[in-house]
Amino acid sequence: MGASANWIAFWTILIKEIRRFGRIWVQTILPPAITMTLYFIVFGNLIGSRVGEMGGFSYMEFIAPGLIMMSVITNAYSNVVSSFFGNKFQHSVEELLVSPIPNWIILLGYSLGGVARGLAVGMVVTVVALFFVDLPLYSVGLIAITIFFTAFLFSLGGFLNALFATTFDDITIVPTFILTPLTYLGGVFYSIQLLPEFWQNVSVLNPILHMVNAFRYGFLGITDINLGFALGMIFVTSVIMFGVCLHLLNKGVGIRQ
Amino acid sequence: MTDMYALQIKDLTKTYANGTKALKGISLNVNKGDFFALLGPNGAGKSTTLGIVSSLVNKTSGSVQIMGADLDTQRTQAKMNLGVVPQEFNFNQFEKVFDIIVTQAGYYGISAAVGRERAEKYLKKLGLWEKRSTPARMLSGGMKRRLMIARALVHEPDVLILDEPTAGVDIELRRSMWEFLQEINDQGITIILTTHYLEEAEALCRNIAIIDQGSILVDCPMKELLGQMNQQTIILDVERGLPDSVHLDQFETVKVDDHTLEVVINKDQTINELFNELNKASVSVCSFRNKSNRLEEMFVSMLGKSEDA
Numbered sequence: 001m002g003a004s005a006n007w008i009a010f011w012t013i014l015i016k017e018i019r020r021f022g023r024i025w026v027q028t029i030l031p032p033a034i035t036m037t038l039y040f041i042v043f044g045n046l047i048g049s050r051v052g053e054m055g056g057f058s059y060m061e062f063i064a065p066g067l068i069m070m071s072v073i074t075n076a077y078s079n080v081v082s083s084f085f086g087n088k089f090q091h092s093v094e095e096l097l098v099s100p101i102p103n104w105i106i107l108l109g110y111s112l113g114g115v116a117r118g119l120a121v122g123m124v125v126t127v128v129a130l131f132f133v134d135l136p137l138y139s140v141g142l143i144a145i146t147i148f149f150t151a152f153l154f155s156l157g158g159f160l161n162a163l164f165a166t167t168f169d170d171i172t173i174v175p176t177f178i179l180t181p182l183t184y185l186g187g188v189f190y191s192i193q194l195l196p197e198f199w200q201n202v203s204v205l206n207p208i209l210h211m212v213n214a215f216r217y218g219f220l221g222i223t224d225i226n227l228g229f230a231l232g233m234i235f236v237t238s239v240i241m242f243g244v245c246l247h248l249l250n251k252g253v254g255i256r257q
Numbered sequence: 258m259t260d261m262y263a264l265q266i267k268d269l270t271k272t273y274a275n276g277t278k279a280l281k282g283i284s285l286n287v288n289k290g291d292f293f294a295l296l297g298p299n300g301a302g303k304s305t306t307l308g309i310v311s312s313l314v315n316k317t318s319g320s321v322q323i324m325g326a327d328l329d330t331q332r333t334q335a336k337m338n339l340g341v342v343p344q345e346f347n348f349n350q351f352e353k354v355f356d357i358i359v360t361q362a363g364y365y366g367i368s369a370a371v372g373r374e375r376a377e378k379y380l381k382k383l384g385l386w387e388k389r390s391t392p393a394r395m396l397s398g399g400m401k402r403r404l405m406i407a408r409a410l411v412h413e414p415d416v417l418i419l420d421e422p423t424a425g426v427d428i429e430l431r432r433s434m435w436e437f438l439q440e441i442n443d444q445g446i447t448i449i450l451t452t453h454y455l456e457e458a459e460a461l462c463r464n465i466a467i468i469d470q471g472s473i474l475v476d477c478p479m480k481e482l483l484g485q486m487n488q489q490t491i492i493l494d495v496e497r498g499l500p501d502s503v504h505l506d507q508f509e510t511v512k513v514d515d516h517t518l519e520v521v522i523n524k525d526q527t528i529n530e531l532f533n534e535l536n537k538a539s540v541s542v543c544s545f546r547n548k549s550n551r552l553e554e555m556f557v558s559m560l561g562k563s564e565d566a
Contacts, residue, residue: 094347095360
């Protein structure tokens with residue numbers, strides 16, 4: 001297809017994805033807002049007031065960026081995995097497969113649909129956070145780059161999961177047993193400087209630690225890790241993940257017999 | 258020669274991961290503007306063949322051209338030429354009828370404005386316009402089938418594949434779908450049909466291929482195939498009660514009940530000859546009909562031969 005037709009096809013997928021999570025906002029946008037409100041009340045307000053400062057900021061200020069990033073990661077991932085697997089389950093993915101849309105457009109449309117939900121939820125959670133704390137802005141550019149590419153990376157992760165999934169159980173395994181532990185151990189609630197050296201070194205292997213710290217740096221200007229490495233890792237992993245998903249899509253893994 | 262064909266399949270094979278050889282090197286040509294039937298029993302390879310043509314199944318080897326465009330090397334053009342109405346409902350059940358059509362248009366690079374115009378055109382033609390704002394899951398089975406036809410036509414393809422389009426559809430609706438399909442075929446769209454209703458294939462299709470166990474058994478004009486029939490069975494409803502034994506000199510008969518007689522007519526015999534004999538035997542006939550559809554008899558006979566081989 002020509003560039004103009006590709007653009008229409010891409011836009012069609014993206015709008016369809018945005019309409020989908022918008023139509024079921026009670027399942028997609030509202031729950032993270034409520035969950036994060038509870039986090040702010042329990043961890044930020046009640047327990048946080050006893051924790052004291054972390055990295056020179058109140059505990060509430062410290063955890064707010066991490067909580068925003070946590071909701072972006074989970075929502076970007078779950079949007080794509082549930083939408084694409086749902087299409088596989090209903091066979092409506094065949095609408096795409098019979099059409100002339102290039103596979104990279106399909107991949108881009110779905111993953112940016114995931115980014116859109118991640119960012120929408122991120123904005124809602126940020127608004128919720130502002131009820132509890134005044135968040136400083138150290139670098140808006142860094143915030144934007146980090147959150148966009150992190151959401152993109154986890155959207156691609158969701159796509160990969162959906163390609164291989166054959167049952168609804170398969171789309172909950174990765175978020176439950178991999179994503180959630182990595183997120184909770186990814187420096188959302190603490191600075192890794194509080195850990196013994198051995199566990200600090202282990203924590204550095206967790207990619208989510210780098211994303212949370214880069215994002216937090218955009219607000220507070222503090223970080224436990226090397227920012228250049230963090231941004232490079234997010235970008236390079238996104239490119240690799242896009243290539244892997246595209247290769248599998250071209251081969252028809254999980255979607256063609 | 259390639260330009261003559263709407264669909265050209267060459268040496269197509271498919272072996273599934275479990276080792277099943279679904280297609281054993283089939284070749285098939287469908288002329289432009291044809292109304293073509295691809296028939297075969299369940300598991301014969303019809304859906305695999307159409308799946309490969311529709312890009313839903315990966316082929317093992319061979320080639321497919323749609324309106325002269327190769328599916329491997331001219332993928333976009335080949336796909337633009339093709340509309341597919343699958344056997345199973347394969348749309349998002351939660352989306353509205355109108356949105357499903359417009360979204361499908363978008364997948365073909367058609368702008369939303371044009372997509373909306375065409376959605377209106379085809380939904381009206383297929384009697385679904387009143388249901389345009391209804392979520393697809395709320396439609397009846399027949400409406401869902403028509404929705405899939407409208408969706409397959411939205412990019413105005415040259416070739417339309419219909420995989421059992423009238424399965425589970427009531428007789429009245431089936432007839433109206435036949436009329437619609439004949440209308441679009443008259444407008445130049447090549448139609449390739451699979452169906453288990455053989456009277457449907459006989460009524461609509463000009464050419465036919467029968468596939469079984471991954472091989473093409475027959476590929477010829479419908480008339481030619483039906484002309485090969487050696488015999489057909491006629492059922493006669495008679496006016497008065499039949500005697501215990503009815504004997505006709507030149508025809509094999511079976512008395513079904515006191516008012517029904519089955520007669521086998523060979524290819525070299527005529528209905529006139531039958532009625533002459535019936536008159537001699539003082540059998541008065543109220544009405545008569547074929548015991549089964551002619552194509553059905555031929556189909557069963559061909560598959561029987563295939564199994565014997």
